[in-house]
Amino acid sequence: MKKMFDVTFCLCFWSLFGVFGVETDVLESVSVTEGDSVTLKNNDTEILRDDGIMWTFGPKQILIAHIKREAKNVINDAADGRFRGRIQLDQTGSLTITDTRTTDSGQYNVTTKSKETLLKIFTMTVYAHLPVPVIISRNSSQCSSSSICVLVCSVVNVTQVTLSWYKGNRLFSSVSVSDLSSTVSLHLELEYQENNIYSCVINNPIINQTKHLNITEVCQTCSEDYTCGYGFTEAVIRLVVSGLVGVAAVAVLVYDVRSKSVGQERREQTTSLK
Structure with missing residues (x-):
């Protein structure tokens, strides 16, 4: 029972150390806009003389680039193909990603080639371009x-x-x-x-x-000549009624003119008979 407790304690302690045991100066957050280029800098260039470095990406820590200690050559591995043609690794061990995409967001680890030392952890977020509201x-x-x-x-x-x-x-x-x-x-x-x-x-x-x-x-308000509160149908009715009133007024005017003309003709005829 005691051995089981000891093993469990050790495992829990190791797990906690894996999360919280990383020094704060090893962690760095990076934010960029989609399409921009970004350089993740390796500050420990001395390690290249003895061991070389490797860059990995994502939760599965896929190998994307490394420098061989023997030849000091830059190797772009890009195992899953997502970075193909878009990453560069210079002689200092710094990684540059061009034409960034939102799928490039994630964790980047840089370690010694022998994997004995974690040099830096970058957490990168690539934001898409924003539309105008x-x-x-x-x-x-x-x-x-x-x-x-x-x-x-x-x-x-x-x-x-x-x-x-x-x-x-x-x-x-x-x-x-x-x-x-x-x-x-x-x-x-x-x-x-x-x-x-x-x-x-x-x-x-x-x-x-x-x-x-x-x-x-x-936002458009109604003009003085048109009251929207009546609605479209009522507005049409009001327009038709106004038209009918106008026609009636013209008819009355015509009738009045004709009546006066007939009266004038009768008066003239009466005068001539006398």
Whole structure:
């Protein structure tokens, strides 16, 4: 029983040491935008004289590049093919990745060739380019007699982002997503007469895109000559009625003119008979 306890204790201690036993100066986080180039620097160049180094990637620590101690040659292995043609390893042991992709995100370990010493751990995150947010009004298809305009700011196909409404420089509301989302949207209600400056911003830890709100373009109020509160059908009825009234007025005018003309003719005939 005691032996089992000793073995369990040793295993747990070894596991904890594997997680927490790494010195903080060995860990480094790197963030880049998709398409950029990044260099993961090896600071311990002295090790190349004695052992050489190797770079591995991902949870399975796939070998992607190494320097042989004997010939000091740069070898690009790229065992899984994902880095083929996009990595370079210089004579200092620093690794450069060009044309970065979101699939390049992950952990990179640089160790001595004999694997006896862990030199550095890089945790890299590659963020996709962000689209410019789109602002629409829910009642923008026709003007509204309401005093409130309902706006929707949205983006599509994004991950690890925050979408926010700002009123001037002050955060008004926000929503965050971590997984890939087909659509992310955020609502805003304001009065048509409001003259504050609003903007919709999408951002991740390193970049952002902003769309400023022009309320006169997005939210349309009704003109004085057209009252939207009546609706389309009632507006047509009002137009037809107005037309009929106009026709009636013209008919009355014509009748009045003809009546006066007939009366004048009769008076002239009466005068001539006398």
